[in-house]
Amino acid sequence: MRRIVRDLVAEQICPALPPRAREAVKALPDEVRQSLTEIRLRRGRPAMGVVPEGDFYLSSDGQPLWLDRGRAAFSSEIPASAVMCSEDEWDAAMRLVTECSIYALERELAAGYITLRGGHRVGLVGRAVLEGGRIRTQRELSAMNFRIARQIIGAADSIMPYIVRRVGTLQHHRVSVFSTLILSGPGYGKTTLLRDIARQLSYGQNGTGLMVGVVDERSEIAACSGGIPGNDLGPRADVIDSCPKAEGMMIMIRSMSPDVIVTDEIGHAADSEAIEEARRCGVAVIATAHASDWDDAQRRPALRDILARGAFERGILLSNRLGICTCERIVHMATGTDLLDSPFLLSARADERDGGACRCGLR
């Protein structure tokens, strides 16, 4: 998973961190900083870094203070060198994350996250302000979680044969895509996989690229800034940014005539209608949703409805069994057949991976 060249944390996350936490992150050993998946700030408590191997307090000397490898594990004692998130640090963090523009982020605060340049999501929680039973915004924020988004070129290499089919003769063929739903719990690489699928469909192979419409409600897929995608989505991708998914899908269908629509985290009734409409228009949909398995997905009314309508032809289930972005199952949705023999890590190239051989001729 770690084919990283740029130091994204130093370039894109550090400018949004308050001074002491920023210095502590910059002082981390390179390999730790580059494998950071989250940085958590909690008001009045030590700043924390999270890597796949565990979590640690940030320290002023740059050495990670691991929580599960010493006295901090089950103790309320905070090491003296831990970087505390004081009131000044918190105020600075709020200013930097919101760019002193809380008024412009009311919708995001109500939803509990802000997206930074580069598509990194900052989760925010505090005291909810309700209006008519719905969250209007949040005040007295108490914790923020910087989730570091990394584009991993090639993350979908092993998946593409399962979701793309060639139609026509060997000389005159075109490519079409199976509508696909990617399921997993949070932080298992759904968006990373989705982003690379969009990129690969857009680039295509031997002139078989498709028009890809990206409906990016949370600015995480394309990471648009000033209308320009921060992530590479290929030459045939059009992005509608910060737009509710259902409306965004309809706009895409009406105005950009895509071959495939890519969107993140479906789960509302309106999404189900929009996906159905896309299918009626002959547009494939590749989407993600939060669910730990198929049963979990069936328990969510909107997802159950979408699945019952037969809107998706392929289902991909991710887990962290072998590491983040483990492809647990690829399912032929109409028959319920598993297309994989065994789970594999998406980062591994097809020729390197252990198992995961295709069981049928659909590749």
Next chain:
Amino acid sequence: MRVALKIAGAALTIISSGLAGLTVACSYRTHARELAGWVTALAVLETEISYGLTKLGQAMRHAGQSAGGSPKRVLARAADLLEDGGYGSAGDCISKALTEETASCSFLWSGKWREDLEAVVVLGEALGASDSADQARHISLASRRLERRRQLAEEAATVNYRLWSAMGFLIGGMVAIALI
């Protein structure tokens, strides 16, 4: 020769004194005009924040550009400091930009500007820290205070422009007569 020199000296005295008087007279008008510019800038800022939900740095730039003059310089500088991220709150950035602007301002008005733009400094402390309705209320309050200052400045300009236009030449004439 001596008479000619005296006449030249007297003329020089009258002209320089008259020009000084005109400068002071014009500065009254400039003062009123700058305050009108600030009122315009705040109106644009309110629109950008309430309706456009534009990020504060960009909103300040747009507001400054529409007003020109000192609001343009101050707000552009404050936006730079804000976007740089290292200087502090919006209020700190505006105060710093105003201090820099005042330092380059005419000595006649440097004290006066501080007084006039106190409303902007107070507004800066609240900018960006609350929802759009609350921001609109803060901006509207500051705008009303500035509008009152502008009206006072207009009245002062009406009276003082004529006074200082004539006063410079008169004083110059009196000095010339005394010297001759």
